[in-house]
Amino acid sequence: MVARKTDDRQRPPAETLYFEELEALRRTDKAPKPPGWRLSLRAVETFILGGDGRPAKIVCARSLIERAMVTLATSRALLLIGEPGTAKSLLSELLAAAICGESTLTIQGGAALTEDQIKYGWNYALLVSEGPTPRALVPAPLHRAMSGGKIARFEEITRCPAEVQDGLLSILSDRVMAIPELGDEAMVFAAEGFNLIATANTRDRGVNDMSAALKRRFNFETVFPIRDADEEMALVKREAEKLLLRSGVPAPPEDDVLEVLVSCFRELRSGVDGSGVAIERLTSAMSTAEAVSVAHAIGVRGHFLRGDRGRPEDIVECLAGAAAKDNPEDLAKLRRYLEQRAGARKGDAWRALHAARHLLTV
Numbered sequence: 627m628v629a630r631k632t633d634d635r636q637r638p639p640a641e642t643l644y645f646e647e648l649e650a651l652r653r654t655d656k657a658p659k660p661p662g663w664r665l666s667l668r669a670v671e672t673f674i675l676g677g678d679g680r681p682a683k684i685v686c687a688r689s690l691i692e693r694a695m696v697t698l699a700t701s702r703a704l705l706l707i708g709e710p711g712t713a714k715s716l717l718s719e720l721l722a723a724a725i726c727g728e729s730t731l732t733i734q735g736g737a738a739l740t741e742d743q744i745k746y747g748w749n750y751a752l753l754v755s756e757g758p759t760p761r762a763l764v765p766a767p768l769h770r771a772m773s774g775g776k777i778a779r780f781e782e783i784t785r786c787p788a789e790v791q792d793g794l795l796s797i798l799s800d801r802v803m804a805i806p807e808l809g810d811e812a813m814v815f816a817a818e819g820f821n822l823i824a825t826a827n828t829r830d831r832g833v834n835d836m837s838a839a840l841k842r843r844f845n846f847e848t849v850f851p852i853r854d855a856d857e858e859m860a861l862v863k864r865e866a867e868k869l870l871l872r873s874g875v876p877a878p879p880e881d882d883v884l885e886v887l888v889s890c891f892r893e894l895r896s897g898v899d900g901s902g903v904a905i906e907r908l909t910s911a912m913s914t915a916e917a918v919s920v921a922h923a924i925g926v927r928g929h930f931l932r933g934d935r936g937r938p939e940d941i942v943e944c945l946a947g948a949a950a951k952d953n954p955e956d957l958a959k960l961r962r963y964l965e966q967r968a969g970a971r972k973g974d975a976w977r978a979l980h981a982a983r984h985l986l987t988v
């Protein structure tokens with residue numbers, strides 16, 4: 627694990643970003659640890675859910691974190707399922723960073739994913755000159771996780787071809803990966819600490835398409851959007867503030883602007899407006915992650931375009947690109963929301979939002 631104090635990477639991995647916090651937890655961690663783990667379950671939980679004055683890195687039920695950790699300490703793999711933008715990837719990154727100190731053994735699922743990208747490939751120059759030797763083998767994330775006793779992450783697992791998914795079966799049940807090119811006996815046995823966290827979006831090709839055999843090797847955990855409005859507001863503010871600082875913007879948008887933004891997202895997601903009236907839900911996922919990125923964009927617009935902290939009309943400018951991605955009808959719904967629902971609300975920020983509705987053109 628490499629600690630870097632000044633880091634110009636746009637997004638350092640969690641083990642770098644929270645290096646000092648993880649080290650401090652390690653030093654004081656007296657609770658028992660599962661074999662191969664760097665921290666106890668209690669310390670992992672503190673890392674993710676905060677405590678001692680530190681805010682939570684993930685807003686979710688404690689029981690979700692507990693079940694996720696318990697799964698990872700058994701021989702079952704963990705599958706996090708949910709709508710896009712509910713922090714599934716972030717949760718898997720934080721768990722991996724805390725449990726094994728490395729969150730970058732990551733496979734990105736997709737239609738073109740092949741087995742050599744998850745297990746091992748070859749250095750072609752060496753393969754040609756000396757044939758398939760251990761030296762010529764280039765380990766891919768699963769190989770490295772197994773031999774190092776680490777957590778591998780498999781993002782969007784349901785998007786990858788069935789034969790790649792099938793390739794996981796023997797690894798997850800027998801905890802061994804055969805390397806037939808190196809001989810009949812060549813195998814990588816998983817070291818203690820090895821396990822897999824996969825994520826899947828409910829909007830993508832379904833979890834139902836996974837084979838029954840593979841499903842059986844996972845425990846499924848559903849990750850829900852943040853239930854409490856105040857917690858979501860606080861998170862959006864905190865995250866936007868961090869992102870804005872990295873973008874050179876000193877202060878996040880004012881609270882009333884952020885409140886309007888978070889309310890819009892919550893209402894369009896749930897289909898109920900602030901006074902309990904049913905409204906049309908958008909088909910696009912109005913996730914917390916999208917709300918954070920709109921808050922970020924609002925701050926950037928304000929600071930760099932005008933020298934202020936972002937205004938309600940910036941919300942309108944940003945909403946179309948964030949909210950109406952999947953479906954042109956969403957744009958019409960959004961327009962009706964701004965016209966009717968925002969118009970009925972009290973407060974300067976809502977009034978300004980309503981007044982800016984004409985900016986919603988695509």
Ligand SMILES: Nc1ncnc2c1ncn2[C@@H]1O[C@H](COP(=O)(O)OP(=O)(O)O)[C@@H](O)[C@H]1O
Pocket residue numbers: 683684685686708709710711712713714715716717825851852861865913914915916918
């Ligand atoms: N419950 C939550 N706790 C913390 N951050 C959240 C939560 N829900 C959404 N976010 C925001 O979403 C971002 C992560 O989204 P991501 O992990 O990519 O979602 P997913 O993988 O579910 O699509 C976080 O950086 C954070 O800004």
Ligand SMILES: [Mg+2]
Pocket residue numbers: 714715716781825
């Ligand atoms: Mg994700």
